[in-house]
Amino acid sequence: MGWATPDAPTRSELAACIQCGLCLPNCPTFRLTGMETASPRGRLMVMSAVAAGRSEVNDVFDDLMGFCLQCRACEVVCPSLVPFGRAMEGARIEVAAQLGSPLRRIRRLITGRLIGSVPIMRFVSRILRFLQRTVPSNWLPPQVRTTIRGLRPLPKKPATTIGTSYAPSGSSGAGVAAVLAGCVMDPWFEDVHTATVEVLRRAGFRVVVPEGQTCCGALAAHDGDAAGTRRLARRNVKAFVSADLIVTDAAGCGAHLKEYGHWAGDAGEILASKVKDVTEVVAAALDEGRLPVLDVPRGTVAMQDPCHLRHAQRIVAEPRRIVSAAGYEPIEIDDVGMCCGAAGIYSVLQPAASAELGQQKADQVRASGSTVVASANPGCEIQLRGHLGGAYRVAHPVELYWEALQEGGSDAVGWSLVEEGNR
Numbered sequence: 001m002g003w004a005t006p007d008a009p010t011r012s013e014l015a016a017c018i019q020c021g022l023c024l025p026n027c028p029t030f031r032l033t034g035m036e037t038a039s040p041r042g043r044l045m046v047m048s049a050v051a052a053g054r055s056e057v058n059d060v061f062d063d064l065m066g067f068c069l070q071c072r073a074c075e076v077v078c079p080s081l082v083p084f085g086r087a088m089e090g091a092r093i094e095v096a097a098q099l100g101s102p103l104r105r106i107r108r109l110i111t112g113r114l115i116g117s118v119p120i121m122r123f124v125s126r127i128l129r130f131l132q133r134t135v136p137s138n139w140l141p142p143q144v145r146t147t148i149r150g151l152r153p154l155p156k157k158p159a160t161t162i163g164t165s166y167a168p169s170g171s172s173g174a175g176v177a178a179v180l181a182g183c184v185m186d187p188w189f190e191d192v193h194t195a196t197v198e199v200l201r202r203a204g205f206r207v208v209v210p211e212g213q214t215c216c217g218a219l220a221a222h223d224g225d226a227a228g229t230r231r232l233a234r235r236n237v238k239a240f241v242s243a244d245l246i247v248t249d250a251a252g253c254g255a256h257l258k259e260y261g262h263w264a265g266d267a268g269e270i271l272a273s274k275v276k277d278v279t280e281v282v283a284a285a286l287d288e289g290r291l292p293v294l295d296v297p298r299g300t301v302a303m304q305d306p307c308h309l310r311h312a313q314r315i316v317a318e319p320r321r322i323v324s325a326a327g328y329e330p331i332e333i334d335d336v337g338m339c340c341g342a343a344g345i346y347s348v349l350q351p352a353a354s355a356e357l358g359q360q361k362a363d364q365v366r367a368s369g370s371t372v373v374a375s376a377n378p379g380c381e382i383q384l385r386g387h388l389g390g391a392y393r394v395a396h397p398v399e400l401y402w403e404a405l406q407e408g409g410s411d412a413v414g415w416s417l418v419e420e421g422n423r
Contacts, residue, residue, distance in 0.1 A: 002053050005097050007226050009047050009087040016082045017044045023074035023084075028339045028357055029067055037064050040074035040084050047091055057098040065091045067353070069346055070222055071307035071339035076314075085312065086262065089221050096224030108220070111345070112228020115183045116215035116235075122158045125187040129154040143351040146358070150386030151188060158187035166197055166207040171290065174204030177281065178243035180236075180257070183215035184378055185250050192378075195402035196249040196278050202405065203285035205245075212239035216248075217263065218256035218308075219344050233263040237271050246271065249278045249396065251309035251377035252344065258313065277309065278398050279376055283318035286325050294408050298327040301400065302370040304361065304384060305337040306377035319397040323374050326404035330374075333364040342379035354383075362387035374400060 023040040030039035049055035072085045137145045217232035248254035254277040260268030285291040301323045320330045341357025373394045375381045385394045
C-alpha cells in the first residue's frame with residue numbers, strides 16, 4: 001500500500017542512510033535488545049520497504065516504530081546526516097493515519113488538544129497532588145508510582161505565567177525575552193520558571209510571557225498527530241509573532257520549536273530562528289559579563305544531558321558553564337548522553353524499556369558520588385527523581401544558578417553595585 005500522507009518519510013530521507021551501522025552502539029533500544037529492527041538502521045530499512053511497496057503499515061510496523069525513543073542520538077554520529085527524527089515522526093504519522101483506533105484517538109485528544117488547555121492542566125495537577133499526598137505508593141502501578149514519586153510537590157492552586165511581564169532587575173538594554181510557558185512547566189515546575197525569569201531579568205532582559213500561547217506540540221508530533229501539531233504550531237506562531245527572542249526552559253520544547261518550519265511553513269521558520277534554550281542565553285550573558293561568576297564552592301553536580309538538548313539542539317557546554325558559574329563542580333556521568341527513558345509519553349507506552357533505561361541512568365548518578373543532578377528537561381527530571389528517590393535532588397541548571405545568586409552574599413551584591421556605578 002505504501003504511504004498515505006504527505007508527511008511520510010521522503011525518498012531522500014530514507015536514501016541518505018548508507019547502512020554503515022555507526023548508529024547502533026548509540027541507540028538505547030538496540031543496546032537493550034541487540035535486535036537490528038530496534039536500531040535506527042533497521043527502522044529505516046523497514047520504512048524503505050513500506051515506501052517501495054514491499055511491506056505495509058500494520059501492527060508489526062507500529063510496534064517497531066513505537067519502540068523508538070526518538071532520542072536522536074543516532075543523528076550525532078551519522079556520517080550521512082540522516083534526519084532520523086523527521087523520518088520517525090513521519091512514520092508515526094503514517095501509523096496514526098492508517099491504523100486508527102479508539103486508544104489512538106484518545107491519545108490524539110490528549111496530546112493535541114487537552115494538554116494545551118490551562119484549566120484542564122490545573123485539574124490534572126490537582127488529581128496528581130491528591131495522589132502525591134493521599135494515596136499510598138504501593139497502591140499504584142509501578143510506572144505510575146515512579147512518575148508520582150518523580151514529580152515535585154505540586155501546589156494546591158496551580159498558577160500560570162501566561163500574560164505576565166517583568167522589568168529588568170540588572171543593567172537594562174539586553175532587549176525583550178519572550179518565554180514559552182509550556183503545558184507542564186507552568187503548573188508543575190514553577191520554581192524553574194521563577195529562576196528563568198529572574199536570571200533573565202538580572203541579565204538585563206525585559207521578560208514577557210505572551211498571551212495566546214499553548215503547548216509547543218512536541219508530544220503530538222512524536223505520537224503521529226500531524227493535525228494537532230500544526231494547530232498548536234499556528235497558535236504559537238501567532239502568539240510570538242512580535243518576539244525577537246523566544247526562550248524555553250524545557251529542552252524538548254526548544255528542540256520542537258526550532259523545527260517549526262516543517263509544521264508552520266515560512267512563519268514557522270521565522271519563529272524557529274528566534275528560539276534559544278535558556279542555557280544558551282544565560283551562558284552567553286555569563287561570557288559577556290552581564291551575569292556574575294560566583295566563587296563560593298558548593299560541591300559537585302552530576303550532569304544529565306536531556307536528549308533533545310544534547311542530540312537535537314547540540315547544546316552541551318552551556319549547562320556546564322552555568323553550574324560552574326554557580327560554584328559547583330560538574331561531574332560527567334555518561335560520555336555519549338544515553339537516553340534516560342522518559343521520552344515524553346514513552347514511559348506510559350513502553351513501561352518496561354523506560355524503567356530499565358531510567359534505572360541505568362540512576363545507577364550512573366549514584367556512581368558519580370554526587371547527590372545533586374542538573375537536568376534541563378521536565379520529563380528527564382521526573383524520570384531521574386522517580387528512580388533515584390528522595391536522597392537526591394534534581395534541578396534545572398538555571399535553577400541552581402539562581403539559588404547561588406540569592407545566596408551569593410558579597411559576590412552578588414558587589415557585582416550589582418559595580419553595574420549601578422557604570423550607568
